Amino acid sequence: MRKGVLELCALRVLGRGEAYASGISEALKQADLLVVEGTLYPLLTRMKNAGWLDYRWEESKSGPPRKYYQLTEKGRILLEALNSEWTAFVDAVNSLKNS
Protein backbone atom coordinates (compact mmCIF):
# COMPACT_ATOMS: atom_id res chain seq x y z
CA MET A 1 0.00 0.00 0.00
CA ARG A 2 2.74 2.40 1.01
CA LYS A 3 4.54 1.78 -2.19
CA GLY A 4 1.39 2.47 -4.16
CA VAL A 5 0.74 5.68 -2.27
CA LEU A 6 4.28 6.88 -2.87
CA GLU A 7 3.82 6.08 -6.52
CA LEU A 8 0.59 8.07 -6.62
CA CYS A 9 2.32 10.96 -4.86
CA ALA A 10 5.16 10.97 -7.34
CA LEU A 11 2.69 10.91 -10.19
CA ARG A 12 0.78 13.79 -8.64
CA VAL A 13 3.93 15.87 -8.33
CA LEU A 14 4.66 15.16 -11.97
CA GLY A 15 1.05 15.95 -12.80
CA ARG A 16 1.82 19.56 -11.86
CA GLY A 17 4.56 19.69 -14.44
CA GLU A 18 7.89 18.18 -15.29
CA ALA A 19 10.41 17.74 -12.50
CA TYR A 20 13.69 16.04 -11.81
CA ALA A 21 14.26 13.41 -9.18
CA SER A 22 15.53 15.73 -6.47
CA GLY A 23 12.70 18.15 -7.12
CA ILE A 24 10.15 15.40 -6.73
CA SER A 25 11.78 14.15 -3.56
CA GLU A 26 11.89 17.70 -2.25
CA ALA A 27 8.16 18.10 -2.79
CA LEU A 28 7.48 14.77 -1.13
CA LYS A 29 9.72 15.59 1.79
CA GLN A 30 7.95 18.89 2.32
CA ALA A 31 4.70 16.94 2.53
CA ASP A 32 6.32 14.57 5.05
CA LEU A 33 5.78 11.70 2.67
CA LEU A 34 9.33 10.67 1.95
CA VAL A 35 12.12 10.19 4.42
CA VAL A 36 15.00 9.42 2.10
CA GLU A 37 15.51 10.19 -1.54
CA GLY A 38 16.76 6.79 -2.49
CA THR A 39 13.32 5.24 -2.46
CA LEU A 40 12.37 7.38 -5.39
CA TYR A 41 14.98 6.31 -7.90
CA PRO A 42 13.99 2.72 -8.49
CA LEU A 43 10.39 3.88 -8.58
CA LEU A 44 10.99 6.51 -11.25
CA THR A 45 13.01 4.17 -13.37
CA ARG A 46 10.39 1.46 -13.20
CA MET A 47 7.59 3.88 -14.06
CA LYS A 48 9.65 5.24 -16.93
CA ASN A 49 10.27 1.73 -18.25
CA ALA A 50 6.56 0.97 -17.94
CA GLY A 51 5.86 3.95 -20.18
CA TRP A 52 4.15 6.12 -17.62
CA LEU A 53 6.98 8.66 -17.65
CA ASP A 54 9.28 10.19 -20.15
CA TYR A 55 12.39 12.22 -19.47
CA ARG A 56 14.82 14.61 -21.07
CA TRP A 57 18.30 15.65 -20.06
CA GLU A 58 19.02 19.13 -18.89
CA GLU A 59 22.38 20.66 -18.08
CA SER A 60 22.85 21.72 -14.48
CA LYS A 61 25.10 24.46 -13.17
CA SER A 62 25.80 22.66 -9.96
CA GLY A 63 26.45 19.11 -11.08
CA PRO A 64 25.93 16.47 -13.73
CA PRO A 65 23.02 16.83 -16.19
CA ARG A 66 19.65 16.18 -14.64
CA LYS A 67 16.87 13.90 -15.82
CA TYR A 68 13.66 15.89 -16.04
CA TYR A 69 10.70 13.55 -15.89
CA GLN A 70 7.23 14.22 -17.27
CA LEU A 71 4.02 12.23 -17.50
CA THR A 72 3.20 10.48 -20.74
CA GLU A 73 -0.39 10.27 -21.97
CA LYS A 74 -0.54 6.81 -20.46
CA GLY A 75 0.80 8.14 -17.19
CA ARG A 76 -1.88 10.78 -17.11
CA ILE A 77 -4.58 8.17 -17.48
CA LEU A 78 -3.05 6.10 -14.73
CA LEU A 79 -2.86 9.17 -12.52
CA GLU A 80 -6.54 9.92 -13.04
CA ALA A 81 -7.49 6.34 -12.34
CA LEU A 82 -5.41 6.24 -9.20
CA ASN A 83 -6.73 9.62 -8.12
CA SER A 84 -10.36 8.59 -8.24
CA GLU A 85 -9.55 5.29 -6.58
CA TRP A 86 -7.73 7.15 -3.86
CA THR A 87 -10.59 9.58 -3.31
CA ALA A 88 -13.03 6.71 -3.03
CA PHE A 89 -10.73 4.93 -0.61
CA VAL A 90 -10.26 7.98 1.58
CA ASP A 91 -14.00 8.63 1.55
CA ALA A 92 -14.63 5.08 2.63
CA VAL A 93 -12.14 5.28 5.46
CA ASN A 94 -13.42 8.69 6.56
CA SER A 95 -16.98 7.48 6.54
CA LEU A 96 -15.98 4.94 9.16
CA LYS A 97 -14.41 7.61 11.30
CA ASN A 98 -17.40 9.86 11.21
CA SER A 99 -20.03 7.29 11.93
Place this chain on the structure above:
Amino acid sequence: MKKTIDINLGGMLFHMDEDAYAVLSSYLEALRRHLAATEGREEVLSDIEARIAELFSQYAAGSPKVVTVLNVQAAMSTLGQPQDFGPEAEPASESSSESSSESSSESKDRRRRLYRDADDKVIGGVCAGFANYFSIDVVVVRIVFLVLGFFTGFGFILYLILWAATPKAVTPAERLAMKGKPATFENIRQTVEEEFRNVESKINNAESRRKVRNASKSVGDFIASLVQGLARFFGMVFLVFALLLGAGILIAVFGNGILQEDAQVSVIELLGIFLPAGGFGKAYFWTATVLVLIGPLVALLLLALRLLFRQQGLVQRGLLGAALILSVGGIVMMALLGARIGSEFREEGSVVHSVLLPEQVQTWNLAMESTAVMGGVEFNFNDDDLDESSWILTDDRVYYEGIEIDLRPTVRVKPSLEWTAEAQGGSRRAARERAGGIDFQVRTDSTGQIFVGDLLNYAKADRFRGQRVQLTLYLPVGQRVHLDPNTSAYLKDVSNTSDAWDEDMAGRMWLMTDQGLAEFK
Protein backbone atom coordinates in the same frame (compact mmCIF):
# COMPACT_ATOMS: atom_id res chain seq x y z
CA MET B 1 47.60 14.53 5.89
CA LYS B 2 45.35 12.37 3.83
CA LYS B 3 45.78 10.71 0.53
CA THR B 4 43.08 11.58 -2.04
CA ILE B 5 41.76 9.53 -4.85
CA ASP B 6 40.40 10.91 -8.08
CA ILE B 7 37.10 9.48 -9.09
CA ASN B 8 34.63 10.03 -11.90
CA LEU B 9 31.12 10.16 -10.54
CA GLY B 10 28.20 10.94 -12.82
CA GLY B 11 30.59 12.40 -15.37
CA MET B 12 32.24 14.70 -12.84
CA LEU B 13 35.69 14.62 -11.37
CA PHE B 14 36.09 14.50 -7.61
CA HIS B 15 39.04 14.23 -5.28
CA MET B 16 38.12 11.94 -2.44
CA ASP B 17 39.74 11.15 0.86
CA GLU B 18 40.79 7.54 0.92
CA ASP B 19 38.47 6.62 3.78
CA ALA B 20 35.63 8.60 2.17
CA TYR B 21 36.21 6.60 -1.01
CA ALA B 22 36.05 3.35 0.99
CA VAL B 23 32.74 4.29 2.56
CA LEU B 24 31.24 5.39 -0.75
CA SER B 25 32.28 2.35 -2.69
CA SER B 26 30.97 -0.04 -0.04
CA TYR B 27 27.71 1.94 -0.04
CA LEU B 28 27.39 1.67 -3.80
CA GLU B 29 28.28 -2.00 -3.66
CA ALA B 30 25.58 -2.60 -1.01
CA LEU B 31 23.07 -0.78 -3.19
CA ARG B 32 24.04 -2.85 -6.20
CA ARG B 33 23.44 -6.03 -4.22
CA HIS B 34 20.20 -4.77 -2.76
CA LEU B 35 18.80 -3.77 -6.11
CA ALA B 36 19.82 -7.03 -7.72
CA ALA B 37 16.23 -8.05 -8.41
CA THR B 38 15.14 -4.62 -9.56
CA GLU B 39 14.51 -3.98 -13.21
CA GLY B 40 16.73 -1.35 -14.76
CA ARG B 41 19.24 -1.67 -11.96
CA GLU B 42 22.10 -0.08 -13.89
CA GLU B 43 20.02 2.93 -14.75
CA VAL B 44 18.90 3.33 -11.16
CA LEU B 45 22.47 3.10 -9.98
CA SER B 46 23.70 5.66 -12.46
CA ASP B 47 20.87 7.99 -11.44
CA ILE B 48 21.95 7.58 -7.85
CA GLU B 49 25.57 8.21 -8.72
CA ALA B 50 24.56 11.35 -10.57
CA ARG B 51 22.63 12.51 -7.56
CA ILE B 52 25.57 11.82 -5.27
CA ALA B 53 27.76 13.80 -7.63
CA GLU B 54 25.29 16.64 -7.45
CA LEU B 55 25.28 16.53 -3.65
CA PHE B 56 29.08 16.39 -3.54
CA SER B 57 29.44 19.40 -5.76
CA GLN B 58 27.11 21.31 -3.42
CA TYR B 59 29.06 20.31 -0.29
CA ALA B 60 32.50 20.92 -1.66
CA ALA B 61 32.03 24.30 -3.17
CA GLY B 62 35.68 25.17 -3.43
CA SER B 63 38.13 24.09 -6.04
CA PRO B 64 39.64 21.59 -6.27
CA LYS B 65 36.73 19.69 -4.77
CA VAL B 66 37.76 17.33 -2.00
CA VAL B 67 35.14 14.96 -0.68
CA THR B 68 35.41 13.87 2.93
CA VAL B 69 33.84 11.05 4.91
CA LEU B 70 31.41 13.58 6.38
CA ASN B 71 30.28 14.53 2.89
CA VAL B 72 29.73 10.91 1.99
CA GLN B 73 27.76 10.32 5.15
CA ALA B 74 25.63 13.40 4.46
CA ALA B 75 24.87 12.14 0.96
CA MET B 76 24.08 8.70 2.34
CA SER B 77 21.64 10.09 4.87
CA THR B 78 19.93 12.05 2.13
CA LEU B 79 19.63 9.04 -0.09
CA GLY B 80 19.00 6.46 2.60
CA GLN B 81 20.41 3.09 3.52
CA PRO B 82 19.95 0.23 1.06
CA GLN B 83 16.98 -1.11 3.04
CA ASP B 84 15.35 2.32 2.65
CA PHE B 85 15.21 1.73 -1.06
CA GLY B 86 12.22 -0.08 0.09
CA PRO B 87 10.03 -2.92 -0.92
CA GLU B 88 10.95 -1.91 -4.41
CA ALA B 89 13.88 -4.22 -3.94
CA GLU B 90 11.72 -7.25 -3.22
CA PRO B 91 8.81 -7.08 -5.62
CA ALA B 92 8.41 -10.82 -5.75
CA SER B 93 8.01 -11.42 -2.04
CA GLU B 94 5.58 -8.57 -1.60
CA SER B 95 3.19 -9.53 -4.34
CA SER B 96 3.12 -13.14 -3.24
CA SER B 97 2.28 -12.27 0.34
CA GLU B 98 -0.43 -9.94 -0.89
CA SER B 99 -2.13 -12.49 -3.06
CA SER B 100 -1.95 -15.26 -0.49
CA SER B 101 -3.50 -13.14 2.23
CA GLU B 102 -6.33 -12.32 -0.12
CA SER B 103 -7.25 -15.79 -1.15
CA SER B 104 -7.22 -16.99 2.40
CA SER B 105 -9.10 -14.21 4.13
CA GLU B 106 -11.63 -13.25 1.50
CA SER B 107 -13.57 -15.23 -1.00
CA LYS B 108 -13.40 -13.99 -4.55
CA ASP B 109 -17.06 -13.12 -4.78
CA ARG B 110 -16.95 -10.83 -1.81
CA ARG B 111 -15.36 -8.01 -3.66
CA ARG B 112 -17.16 -8.62 -6.86
CA ARG B 113 -19.58 -6.05 -8.22
CA LEU B 114 -22.14 -6.20 -10.96
CA TYR B 115 -21.23 -3.87 -13.76
CA ARG B 116 -21.97 -3.71 -17.43
CA ASP B 117 -18.95 -4.83 -19.36
CA ALA B 118 -18.54 -2.44 -22.26
CA ASP B 119 -15.48 -4.32 -23.50
CA ASP B 120 -17.47 -7.41 -24.31
CA LYS B 121 -20.84 -6.09 -25.29
CA VAL B 122 -23.37 -6.92 -27.96
CA ILE B 123 -26.02 -4.43 -26.86
CA GLY B 124 -25.32 -2.91 -23.49
CA GLY B 125 -22.88 -5.32 -21.89
CA VAL B 126 -25.44 -6.58 -19.37
CA CYS B 127 -24.86 -10.24 -20.19
CA ALA B 128 -21.10 -9.86 -20.10
CA GLY B 129 -21.43 -8.14 -16.73
CA PHE B 130 -23.44 -11.04 -15.36
CA ALA B 131 -20.96 -13.49 -16.81
CA ASN B 132 -18.17 -11.65 -15.05
CA TYR B 133 -20.08 -11.57 -11.82
CA PHE B 134 -20.87 -15.26 -11.77
CA SER B 135 -17.67 -16.36 -13.52
CA ILE B 136 -19.57 -18.16 -16.24
CA ASP B 137 -19.31 -18.02 -19.97
CA VAL B 138 -21.02 -15.00 -21.42
CA VAL B 139 -22.54 -17.18 -24.15
CA VAL B 140 -24.56 -19.05 -21.52
CA VAL B 141 -25.94 -15.82 -20.11
CA ARG B 142 -26.84 -14.57 -23.56
CA ILE B 143 -28.68 -17.77 -24.38
CA VAL B 144 -30.67 -17.52 -21.14
CA PHE B 145 -31.65 -13.94 -21.94
CA LEU B 146 -32.56 -14.84 -25.51
CA VAL B 147 -34.70 -17.75 -24.38
CA LEU B 148 -36.44 -15.56 -21.80
CA GLY B 149 -36.89 -12.95 -24.45
CA PHE B 150 -38.38 -15.15 -27.11
CA PHE B 151 -40.60 -17.34 -25.00
CA THR B 152 -41.93 -14.87 -22.51
CA GLY B 153 -40.92 -11.49 -23.80
CA PHE B 154 -39.81 -10.72 -20.32
CA GLY B 155 -36.13 -11.12 -21.08
CA PHE B 156 -36.21 -8.00 -23.21
CA ILE B 157 -37.86 -5.88 -20.55
CA LEU B 158 -35.55 -7.27 -17.89
CA TYR B 159 -32.60 -6.52 -20.11
CA LEU B 160 -33.68 -2.93 -20.60
CA ILE B 161 -34.21 -2.39 -16.89
CA LEU B 162 -30.88 -3.96 -16.02
CA TRP B 163 -29.27 -1.94 -18.74
CA ALA B 164 -30.54 1.22 -17.12
CA ALA B 165 -29.93 0.09 -13.56
CA THR B 166 -26.46 -1.37 -13.84
CA PRO B 167 -23.58 1.03 -14.03
CA LYS B 168 -21.05 0.59 -16.77
CA ALA B 169 -17.59 -0.35 -15.56
CA VAL B 170 -15.77 2.80 -16.56
CA THR B 171 -12.77 3.29 -14.37
CA PRO B 172 -10.10 0.64 -14.09
CA ALA B 173 -11.07 0.14 -10.45
CA GLU B 174 -14.63 -0.67 -11.53
CA ARG B 175 -13.42 -3.02 -14.20
CA LEU B 176 -11.42 -4.87 -11.60
CA ALA B 177 -14.33 -4.98 -9.16
CA MET B 178 -16.44 -6.36 -11.98
CA LYS B 179 -14.07 -9.28 -12.39
CA GLY B 180 -13.56 -9.75 -8.69
CA LYS B 181 -9.97 -8.59 -8.66
CA PRO B 182 -8.85 -6.39 -5.81
CA ALA B 183 -8.35 -2.80 -6.84
CA THR B 184 -4.72 -2.61 -5.89
CA PHE B 185 -2.48 -0.19 -7.64
CA GLU B 186 -0.74 -3.04 -9.34
CA ASN B 187 -3.98 -4.34 -10.82
CA ILE B 188 -5.15 -0.91 -11.84
CA ARG B 189 -1.89 -0.44 -13.63
CA GLN B 190 -2.35 -3.71 -15.43
CA THR B 191 -5.87 -2.80 -16.45
CA VAL B 192 -4.81 0.54 -17.85
CA GLU B 193 -2.01 -1.26 -19.60
CA GLU B 194 -4.40 -3.73 -21.19
CA GLU B 195 -6.65 -0.96 -22.23
CA PHE B 196 -3.84 0.63 -24.12
CA ARG B 197 -2.90 -2.56 -25.77
CA ASN B 198 -6.43 -3.51 -26.79
CA VAL B 199 -8.01 -0.33 -27.97
CA GLU B 200 -6.71 3.12 -28.59
CA SER B 201 -9.93 4.42 -27.14
CA LYS B 202 -9.93 7.21 -24.67
CA ILE B 203 -11.69 6.66 -21.42
CA ASN B 204 -14.20 9.08 -20.19
CA ASN B 205 -12.72 9.74 -16.83
CA ALA B 206 -14.73 12.85 -16.24
CA GLU B 207 -17.72 10.68 -15.52
CA SER B 208 -15.89 8.41 -13.16
CA ARG B 209 -18.28 7.33 -10.51
CA ARG B 210 -17.34 7.16 -6.94
CA LYS B 211 -17.79 3.83 -5.43
CA VAL B 212 -17.65 3.43 -1.75
CA ARG B 213 -15.44 0.44 -1.58
CA ASN B 214 -16.38 -2.05 0.94
CA ALA B 215 -13.95 -1.45 3.69
CA SER B 216 -11.58 -4.25 4.39
CA LYS B 217 -13.19 -6.84 6.50
CA SER B 218 -12.54 -6.91 10.19
CA VAL B 219 -13.13 -9.53 12.82
CA GLY B 220 -16.92 -9.82 13.07
CA ASP B 221 -16.88 -12.19 10.13
CA PHE B 222 -19.64 -14.45 11.28
CA ILE B 223 -22.23 -11.75 11.83
CA ALA B 224 -21.21 -10.08 8.63
CA SER B 225 -21.70 -13.20 6.59
CA LEU B 226 -24.99 -13.91 8.35
CA VAL B 227 -26.28 -10.44 7.52
CA GLN B 228 -25.02 -10.80 4.02
CA GLY B 229 -26.77 -14.12 3.68
CA LEU B 230 -30.04 -12.59 4.86
CA ALA B 231 -29.59 -9.67 2.51
CA ARG B 232 -29.11 -12.06 -0.35
CA PHE B 233 -32.14 -14.04 0.66
CA PHE B 234 -34.31 -10.92 0.67
CA GLY B 235 -32.66 -9.87 -2.51
CA MET B 236 -33.81 -13.09 -4.13
CA VAL B 237 -37.31 -12.66 -2.72
CA PHE B 238 -37.54 -9.11 -4.02
CA LEU B 239 -36.16 -10.18 -7.34
CA VAL B 240 -38.80 -12.89 -7.63
CA PHE B 241 -41.50 -10.39 -6.69
CA ALA B 242 -40.20 -7.96 -9.21
CA LEU B 243 -40.14 -10.65 -11.88
CA LEU B 244 -43.70 -11.68 -11.06
CA LEU B 245 -44.84 -8.08 -11.09
CA GLY B 246 -43.12 -7.57 -14.41
CA ALA B 247 -44.67 -10.72 -15.79
CA GLY B 248 -48.04 -9.51 -14.52
CA ILE B 249 -47.64 -6.24 -16.36
CA LEU B 250 -46.74 -8.08 -19.52
CA ILE B 251 -49.68 -10.43 -19.26
CA ALA B 252 -51.91 -7.47 -18.63
CA VAL B 253 -50.57 -5.59 -21.61
CA PHE B 254 -50.04 -8.28 -24.18
CA GLY B 255 -51.84 -11.32 -22.87
CA ASN B 256 -55.46 -12.30 -22.84
CA GLY B 257 -55.93 -11.43 -19.23
CA ILE B 258 -57.03 -13.81 -16.54
CA LEU B 259 -59.62 -16.35 -17.53
CA GLN B 260 -62.70 -16.71 -15.44
CA GLU B 261 -64.24 -20.12 -14.98
CA ASP B 262 -62.38 -21.52 -17.97
CA ALA B 263 -64.19 -19.04 -20.14
CA GLN B 264 -62.56 -17.77 -23.26
CA VAL B 265 -63.32 -14.16 -22.44
CA SER B 266 -60.79 -12.09 -20.63
CA VAL B 267 -61.24 -9.72 -17.76
CA ILE B 268 -60.02 -7.12 -20.19
CA GLU B 269 -63.15 -7.59 -22.22
CA LEU B 270 -65.33 -7.31 -19.14
CA LEU B 271 -63.46 -4.19 -18.20
CA GLY B 272 -63.93 -2.83 -21.67
CA ILE B 273 -67.67 -2.86 -21.07
CA PHE B 274 -67.20 -0.91 -17.88
CA LEU B 275 -64.78 1.72 -19.20
CA PRO B 276 -66.28 4.78 -20.86
CA ALA B 277 -66.55 4.86 -24.61
CA GLY B 278 -64.08 7.07 -26.43
CA GLY B 279 -60.71 8.37 -25.24
CA PHE B 280 -60.80 6.70 -21.83
CA GLY B 281 -60.82 3.20 -23.26
CA LYS B 282 -58.76 0.09 -22.70
CA ALA B 283 -55.54 1.56 -24.05
CA TYR B 284 -55.81 4.41 -21.58
CA PHE B 285 -56.56 2.05 -18.72
CA TRP B 286 -53.63 -0.24 -19.45
CA THR B 287 -51.27 2.63 -19.93
CA ALA B 288 -52.27 3.93 -16.51
CA THR B 289 -51.98 0.47 -14.93
CA VAL B 290 -48.51 -0.12 -16.32
CA LEU B 291 -47.37 3.33 -15.27
CA VAL B 292 -48.66 2.81 -11.74
CA LEU B 293 -46.82 -0.50 -11.48
CA ILE B 294 -43.52 0.72 -12.91
CA GLY B 295 -42.52 2.49 -9.69
CA PRO B 296 -42.88 -0.54 -7.41
CA LEU B 297 -41.34 -2.77 -10.07
CA VAL B 298 -38.23 -0.67 -10.47
CA ALA B 299 -37.99 -0.15 -6.70
CA LEU B 300 -38.13 -3.90 -6.11
CA LEU B 301 -35.60 -4.60 -8.82
CA LEU B 302 -33.19 -2.01 -7.50
CA LEU B 303 -33.62 -3.27 -3.97
CA ALA B 304 -32.92 -6.77 -5.19
CA LEU B 305 -29.88 -5.62 -7.11
CA ARG B 306 -28.66 -3.75 -4.08
CA LEU B 307 -29.09 -6.68 -1.75
CA LEU B 308 -27.77 -9.25 -4.17
CA PHE B 309 -24.92 -7.35 -5.71
CA ARG B 310 -24.48 -4.43 -3.36
CA GLN B 311 -25.10 -2.04 -6.16
CA GLN B 312 -26.04 1.50 -5.49
CA GLY B 313 -25.41 4.80 -7.07
CA LEU B 314 -26.63 7.94 -8.70
CA VAL B 315 -27.83 6.17 -11.81
CA GLN B 316 -30.12 3.96 -9.78
CA ARG B 317 -31.45 6.84 -7.77
CA GLY B 318 -32.24 8.70 -10.96
CA LEU B 319 -33.92 5.66 -12.41
CA LEU B 320 -35.99 5.15 -9.29
CA GLY B 321 -37.00 8.80 -9.32
CA ALA B 322 -38.07 8.59 -12.94
CA ALA B 323 -40.03 5.40 -12.27
CA LEU B 324 -41.80 6.93 -9.30
CA ILE B 325 -42.72 9.97 -11.35
CA LEU B 326 -44.21 7.65 -13.97
CA SER B 327 -46.14 5.90 -11.21
CA VAL B 328 -47.54 9.18 -9.96
CA GLY B 329 -48.52 9.96 -13.54
CA GLY B 330 -50.31 6.61 -13.70
CA ILE B 331 -52.15 7.36 -10.46
CA VAL B 332 -53.28 10.72 -11.84
CA MET B 333 -54.50 8.98 -14.99
CA MET B 334 -56.42 6.50 -12.85
CA ALA B 335 -57.98 9.30 -10.84
CA LEU B 336 -59.10 11.06 -14.01
CA LEU B 337 -60.57 7.81 -15.29
CA GLY B 338 -62.37 7.22 -12.00
CA ALA B 339 -63.82 10.74 -12.10
CA ARG B 340 -64.96 10.20 -15.67
CA ILE B 341 -66.65 6.89 -14.86
CA GLY B 342 -68.23 8.44 -11.79
CA SER B 343 -69.64 11.23 -13.92
CA GLU B 344 -71.37 8.68 -16.14
CA PHE B 345 -73.35 7.50 -13.11
CA ARG B 346 -74.45 10.97 -12.11
CA GLU B 347 -77.97 11.09 -13.56
CA GLU B 348 -80.73 8.55 -13.67
CA GLY B 349 -83.26 8.01 -16.43
CA SER B 350 -86.11 5.60 -17.06
CA VAL B 351 -88.57 4.44 -19.71
CA VAL B 352 -91.92 2.86 -18.79
CA HIS B 353 -93.41 0.02 -20.86
CA SER B 354 -96.96 -1.30 -20.47
CA VAL B 355 -97.90 -4.90 -21.15
CA LEU B 356 -101.41 -5.81 -22.32
CA LEU B 357 -103.19 -8.26 -20.01
CA PRO B 358 -106.01 -10.59 -21.07
CA GLU B 359 -109.54 -9.83 -19.93
CA GLN B 360 -111.72 -12.03 -17.72
CA VAL B 361 -108.93 -13.50 -15.68
CA GLN B 362 -109.32 -13.59 -11.90
CA THR B 363 -106.41 -15.83 -10.93
CA TRP B 364 -102.96 -15.15 -12.24
CA ASN B 365 -99.84 -17.20 -12.28
CA LEU B 366 -96.53 -15.30 -12.27
CA ALA B 367 -93.42 -17.27 -13.34
CA MET B 368 -89.97 -16.56 -14.65
CA GLU B 369 -89.11 -17.77 -18.10
CA SER B 370 -85.52 -18.44 -18.95
CA THR B 371 -84.20 -16.26 -21.70
CA ALA B 372 -82.49 -17.98 -24.59
CA VAL B 373 -78.95 -16.72 -24.99
CA MET B 374 -76.96 -17.83 -27.99
CA GLY B 375 -73.38 -18.51 -26.93
CA GLY B 376 -71.80 -16.05 -24.59
CA VAL B 377 -69.86 -16.41 -21.38
CA GLU B 378 -71.19 -16.18 -17.88
CA PHE B 379 -69.64 -14.17 -15.10
CA ASN B 380 -70.71 -14.17 -11.50
CA PHE B 381 -70.33 -11.28 -9.12
CA ASN B 382 -71.33 -10.74 -5.56
CA ASP B 383 -73.40 -7.63 -5.38
CA ASP B 384 -74.04 -5.63 -2.23
CA ASP B 385 -76.91 -7.86 -1.10
CA LEU B 386 -74.45 -10.75 -0.93
CA ASP B 387 -76.58 -12.33 -3.62
CA GLU B 388 -74.71 -13.62 -6.55
CA SER B 389 -75.63 -11.88 -9.72
CA SER B 390 -74.88 -13.27 -13.11
CA TRP B 391 -73.89 -11.60 -16.31
CA ILE B 392 -73.68 -13.20 -19.68
CA LEU B 393 -71.67 -11.59 -22.42
CA THR B 394 -72.21 -12.39 -26.06
CA ASP B 395 -70.43 -10.83 -28.97
CA ASP B 396 -72.38 -7.61 -28.86
CA ARG B 397 -74.84 -7.77 -25.97
CA VAL B 398 -74.88 -7.96 -22.20
CA TYR B 399 -77.43 -10.15 -20.41
CA TYR B 400 -78.15 -9.42 -16.78
CA GLU B 401 -80.61 -10.66 -14.18
CA GLY B 402 -81.21 -7.23 -12.70
CA ILE B 403 -85.01 -7.53 -12.52
CA GLU B 404 -87.16 -6.65 -9.54
CA ILE B 405 -90.79 -7.67 -9.27
CA ASP B 406 -93.38 -5.93 -7.15
CA LEU B 407 -97.14 -6.52 -6.78
CA ARG B 408 -99.46 -3.74 -5.67
CA PRO B 409 -103.17 -3.20 -5.26
CA THR B 410 -104.98 -0.85 -7.63
CA VAL B 411 -108.29 0.95 -7.25
CA ARG B 412 -108.98 0.51 -10.93
CA VAL B 413 -111.19 -2.26 -12.22
CA LYS B 414 -108.69 -3.82 -14.54
CA PRO B 415 -105.27 -5.17 -13.62
CA SER B 416 -102.22 -3.72 -15.35
CA LEU B 417 -98.64 -4.74 -15.81
CA GLU B 418 -95.81 -2.36 -16.49
CA TRP B 419 -92.02 -2.51 -16.45
CA THR B 420 -89.67 0.36 -16.05
CA ALA B 421 -86.24 0.26 -17.64
CA GLU B 422 -83.73 2.29 -15.63
CA ALA B 423 -80.13 3.32 -16.26
CA GLN B 424 -77.51 5.89 -15.21
CA GLY B 425 -75.84 8.43 -17.44
CA GLY B 426 -73.83 11.61 -17.57
CA SER B 427 -77.03 13.51 -18.25
CA ARG B 428 -80.70 12.74 -17.80
CA ARG B 429 -81.10 12.48 -21.53
CA ALA B 430 -78.18 10.07 -21.87
CA ALA B 431 -79.54 8.00 -18.99
CA ARG B 432 -82.99 7.87 -20.56
CA GLU B 433 -81.57 6.89 -23.93
CA ARG B 434 -79.58 4.13 -22.29
CA ALA B 435 -82.69 2.94 -20.43
CA GLY B 436 -84.53 2.93 -23.74
CA GLY B 437 -81.92 0.56 -25.09
CA ILE B 438 -82.81 -2.14 -22.57
CA ASP B 439 -84.50 -5.16 -24.08
CA PHE B 440 -86.72 -7.25 -21.84
CA GLN B 441 -89.45 -9.84 -22.52
CA VAL B 442 -92.78 -10.34 -20.73
CA ARG B 443 -95.32 -12.74 -22.21
CA THR B 444 -98.93 -13.43 -21.19
CA ASP B 445 -101.61 -15.79 -22.36
CA SER B 446 -105.41 -15.91 -22.09
CA THR B 447 -105.39 -18.33 -19.13
CA GLY B 448 -103.69 -15.75 -16.92
CA GLN B 449 -100.12 -16.95 -17.22
CA ILE B 450 -97.53 -14.20 -16.98
CA PHE B 451 -94.07 -15.24 -18.09
CA VAL B 452 -91.32 -12.82 -17.07
CA GLY B 453 -87.98 -13.06 -18.81
CA ASP B 454 -85.22 -13.80 -16.28
CA LEU B 455 -82.62 -11.67 -18.04
CA LEU B 456 -82.69 -8.20 -19.45
CA ASN B 457 -80.19 -7.32 -22.16
CA TYR B 458 -78.60 -4.31 -23.77
CA ALA B 459 -75.89 -3.48 -26.26
CA LYS B 460 -72.30 -3.71 -25.06
CA ALA B 461 -71.78 -0.28 -26.56
CA ASP B 462 -74.05 1.11 -23.81
CA ARG B 463 -71.56 -0.05 -21.15
CA PHE B 464 -72.39 -1.17 -17.64
CA ARG B 465 -74.29 1.82 -16.34
CA GLY B 466 -76.68 0.49 -13.75
CA GLN B 467 -79.22 -0.90 -16.21
CA ARG B 468 -82.10 -2.61 -14.40
CA VAL B 469 -85.81 -3.35 -14.75
CA GLN B 470 -88.62 -2.77 -12.25
CA LEU B 471 -91.66 -4.86 -13.05
CA THR B 472 -94.92 -4.08 -11.26
CA LEU B 473 -98.18 -6.01 -11.44
CA TYR B 474 -101.15 -3.89 -10.31
CA LEU B 475 -104.05 -6.12 -9.21
CA PRO B 476 -107.57 -4.96 -8.29
CA VAL B 477 -108.55 -6.00 -4.78
CA GLY B 478 -110.03 -9.51 -4.78
CA GLN B 479 -107.93 -10.97 -7.58
CA ARG B 480 -105.56 -13.83 -6.83
CA VAL B 481 -102.05 -14.57 -7.94
CA HIS B 482 -99.85 -17.60 -7.62
CA LEU B 483 -96.15 -16.84 -7.40
CA ASP B 484 -94.09 -19.56 -9.02
CA PRO B 485 -91.16 -20.80 -6.87
CA ASN B 486 -88.72 -19.57 -9.52
CA THR B 487 -89.69 -15.95 -8.81
CA SER B 488 -88.13 -16.13 -5.35
CA ALA B 489 -84.96 -14.29 -6.21
CA TYR B 490 -86.74 -11.58 -8.17
CA LEU B 491 -89.44 -10.48 -5.72
CA LYS B 492 -88.46 -7.22 -4.10
CA ASP B 493 -90.05 -5.93 -0.92
CA VAL B 494 -93.52 -7.04 -1.90
CA SER B 495 -95.90 -5.70 0.75
CA ASN B 496 -98.15 -8.33 2.31
CA THR B 497 -100.37 -8.64 5.36
CA SER B 498 -98.36 -11.43 6.97
CA ASP B 499 -95.03 -9.59 6.55
CA ALA B 500 -93.54 -12.63 4.88
CA TRP B 501 -90.05 -12.38 3.45
CA ASP B 502 -89.84 -12.25 -0.32
CA GLU B 503 -88.25 -15.70 -0.44
CA ASP B 504 -91.13 -17.13 1.58
CA MET B 505 -93.75 -15.69 -0.76
CA ALA B 506 -92.75 -17.69 -3.81
CA GLY B 507 -94.58 -20.98 -4.36
CA ARG B 508 -97.83 -19.79 -2.73
CA MET B 509 -101.23 -18.42 -3.72
CA TRP B 510 -101.99 -14.84 -2.71
CA LEU B 511 -105.10 -12.69 -2.58
CA MET B 512 -104.88 -8.95 -3.24
CA THR B 513 -106.37 -6.82 -0.47
CA ASP B 514 -106.17 -3.08 -0.03
CA GLN B 515 -103.41 -3.72 2.52
CA GLY B 516 -101.38 -5.65 -0.03
CA LEU B 517 -101.24 -9.37 -0.61
CA ALA B 518 -102.69 -11.82 1.86
CA GLU B 519 -101.98 -15.51 1.76
CA PHE B 520 -104.90 -17.40 0.17
CA LYS B 521 -105.55 -20.86 1.56
